[in-house]
Amino acid sequence: MLGNYFEKGDKSLSVYEAYGRNPIIFNRVIENYKKGLKLQPKNILYHYRLGYAYHLMRRLMEASSEYEKVLKLDPPCLASETDLKLASKYAPRLFANPKEFFKLKDLVAVIHPKQPIIAYNLFWEDDIDYPGDNDPSDHEIVWIEFDQKSGEVTGIYTYFHMAILSTEEAVSDANLHHQRARINVQWGEHGSLPLRWEELHPEVIFEKISKRIKIKNMAQRYQELSKSIKSPFHPLAKDWPKKFTGSYKDFINFSKNIELRRLLKKKKMVITSKWPNAVINRYFLNYNYFPKRQWPKYPMEET
Incomplete structure (x- = not known):
């Protein structure tokens, strides 16, 4: 019965997303997770998933309460000098469009305690299409996987509008540049793109319900954004660009370098934990953000 509650909650969450x-x-998600946790109150994974579900709905007090339970049961490790050096070593080379309106305001690097992978959580000032969503930020993620013996990068994964993108060329290029991956950032919406992204067909996979959904590619996003952003007349967007001006070639110009190492050195927001959203919420940011999935390759149950 316990497994059924959690499984039903997982499936409902996938349907919701x-x-x-x-x-x-x-409500089905919350109901099933709560029933399962009533029978197994120290289940860290499902306290986390319940917190994540609340977070998706911006029910922040309830989300924070669940995240605190997670971190009490599985405490994170604050960054040592070795951790800071590790996060700096693999910090991606970030390139934005020269017409990018928003600044990158925060960066939180979460080091996985058991797997050789780091989640670089990027927080932009906002998303060009969502001025009124009560999230004063735009949360994106780049994951860098590495070999602990050789130090070589072995995997690069980027979050692009719910899809996870990855290419072998990005890995090869990173190792040619001292293990620093090149990541390009879409104008306004900040979807993160690995090298050779042009050859990919982005889709999001919901394994729990056997569903695949195709995601708009860069050309389609250019067609929309070159006409208008979604809410050009929203009061909070009064000073924002109303559309992208320029050709598609201009849209995919990623020549503005943003130095992540400088931001890491300045703010030192680095931590070791399996639970990125929990530590970001409870240890680092005093503003809300829309949470994203955690680890691209390792199921939470196996880490």
Whole structure:
């Protein structure tokens, strides 16, 4: 029965994320997770998933409460000098469009305690399409996987509008540049792109419900954004660009370098934990952000 509650909650959460934020579906997520946790109150994974679900709905007090339970049961390790050096070593080379309006305001590097992978959580000032979503930021992620013996990068994964992108060329290029991956950032919406992204067909996979959803590619996003952003007349967007001006070639110009190492050195937001959203929420940021999935390759149950 216990497994059934958690499994039902997982499936409902996938439906909620895949088909739109239906409050009826969301209530099923919460109901099943709570029933499961009543029977197994020290289940860290499902306290985390319950917190994540609340976070998706911006029910922040409840999300924070669950995150605190997670971190009490599985405390993180604050960064040592070795951790700071590790995060700096693999910090990606970030390149934005020269017309990018928003600044990158925060960077949190979360080192996995058991697997050789680091999640670089990027927080931009906002998303060009969502001025009124009550999230004063735009959360994106780049994951860098590495070999602990050789130090070589073995995997690069980027978050692009719910899809996870990865290419072998990005890995090869990183190792040619002292283990620092080149990541390009889409104008306005900040989807992160690995090298040779042009050859990919982005889609998001919801394994729990056997569903694949195609994601708009860069050409399609250019067609939309070159006409208008989604809410050009929103009061909070009064000083924002109303559209991308320029050709598609201009849109995919990623020549503005943003030095992540400088931001890491300045703010030192580095920590070791399996639970990135929990540590970001409880240790680092005093503003809300829309949470993203955690690890691209390792299921949470296996880490």
